[in-house]
Amino acid sequence: MALPQLDIHTISQVDASSIDSLIGNTPLLGFRKLTAHLPENVRIYAKAEWMNPGGSVKDRAASNIVREAIRSGALTHDKILLDSTSGNTGIAYAMIGAAKGYRVKLFLPGNVSPERTAILTAYGVDIVYTDPLEGSDGAIRGVRALAAAEPDKYFYADQYNNAANWQAHYNTTGVEIWKQTHGSVTHFVAGLGTSGTLMGTGRRLKDYDAKVQVISLQPDSPFHGLEGWKHMQSAIKPGIYDEFLADRDIGISTEATYVMARRLARDEGYLVGISAAAAMVGTLQVAEEIAARGEEAVIVTLFPDNAYKYLSESFWKQ
Ligand code: PMP
Numbered sequence: 658m659a660l661p662q663l664d665i666h667t668i669s670q671v672d673a674s675s676i677d678s679l680i681g682n683t684p685l686l687g688f689r690k691l692t693a694h695l696p697e698n699v700r701i702y703a704k705a706e707w708m709n710p711g712g713s714v715k716d717r718a719a720s721n722i723v724r725e726a727i728r729s730g731a732l733t734h735d736k737i738l739l740d741s742t743s744g745n746t747g748i749a750y751a752m753i754g755a756a757k758g759y760r761v762k763l764f765l766p767g768n769v770s771p772e773r774t775a776i777l778t779a780y781g782v783d784i785v786y787t788d789p790l791e792g793s794d795g796a797i798r799g800v801r802a803l804a805a806a807e808p809d810k811y812f813y814a815d816q817y818n819n820a821a822n823w824q825a826h827y828n829t830t831g832v833e834i835w836k837q838t839h840g841s842v843t844h845f846v847a848g849l850g851t852s853g854t855l856m857g858t859g860r861r862l863k864d865y866d867a868k869v870q871v872i873s874l875q876p877d878s879p880f881h882g883l884e885g886w887k888h889m890q891s892a893i894k895p896g897i898y899d900e901f902l903a904d905r906d907i908g909i910s911t912e913a914t915y916v917m918a919r920r921l922a923r924d925e926g927y928l929v930g931i932s933a934a935a936a937m938v939g940t941l942q943v944a945e946e947i948a949a950r951g952e953e954a955v956i957v958t959l960f961p962d963n964a965y966k967y968l969s970e971s972f973w974k975q
Pocket of ligand 1: 715743
């Protein structure tokens with residue numbers, strides 16, 4: 658029996674370089690119940706970033722960082738890709754490293770969710786745990802010390818200071834949002850981790866239309882449960898973060914986020930991660946204020962990942 662002929666697209670998907678081509682072009686989601694109290698002319702949409710092959714928005718940044726490092730010669734096959742991460746960037750590096758044949762070593766805060774550690778272990782990456790009390794800053798300090806001690810052995814990707822991080826969003830996320838809303842977007846709302854998402858997407862949307870309002874979200878206190886987000890006033894400030902890009906900054910509470918995570922799952926069928934729920938809290942606040950003023954808006958936010966890595970959290974049980 659003759660084997661069926663594979664078309665060229667099927668073949669190219671198993672090619673090592675094509676992992677990049679699976680990243681991005683995520684759907685833009687609408688809502689039913691959560692937005693039912695808003696007038697017709699105040700709309701909310703969210704990019705479903707868990708549709709990326711590594712399961713999060715960080716596939717975009719990691720793939721651009723790796724591509725740029727290979728292009729510039731900073732990453733060669735005799736070097737180990739090194740960085741600090743709270744999880745998602747690490748998962749993206751692990752996937753891309755495996756696909757392209759690079760070894761990966763990651764510094765993680767000791768309290769990252771067990772699901773994240775399990776995924777990284779499955780990909781076979783080398784993990785160094787830092788003091789959980791120091792959070793992501795402890796991981797940053799640890800990785801900097803190793804990169805400085807053995808510069809020839811490692812390519813230190815440094816997502817917090819690498820322009821390829823925000824440029825990934827300038828070249829993809831921002832363009833996609835503009836096209837998917839047919840240029841009607843008026844507000845972009847996103848949380849801050851490295852700030853790559855907000856910087857790159859915000860800059861691109863403002864380049865398309867300077868009137869687009871960019872709103873950054875942060876945890877409302879230094880001690881919070883919003884994994885992936887940074888409280889900028891009390892944390893090591895990322896080099897790529899420009900605090901003057903956003904037109905407005907809103908603090909989000911962990912408690913309101915947990916309530917929203919359950920509502921998104923139960924009222925909309927979107928089983929999203931904690932930072933996605935936090936983004937929705939901020940986005941709804943913005944939408945309600947606009948509606949109260951009687952104005953129109955097309956507000957876009959971004960759901961960085963889904964809930965699969967956070968299912969051990971007890972707030973789901975309420
Ligand atoms: N949410 C989650 C779950 C993340 O992993 C990250 C990345 N740390 C972010 C939000 C923030 O994205 P960015 O680094 O682009 O600011």
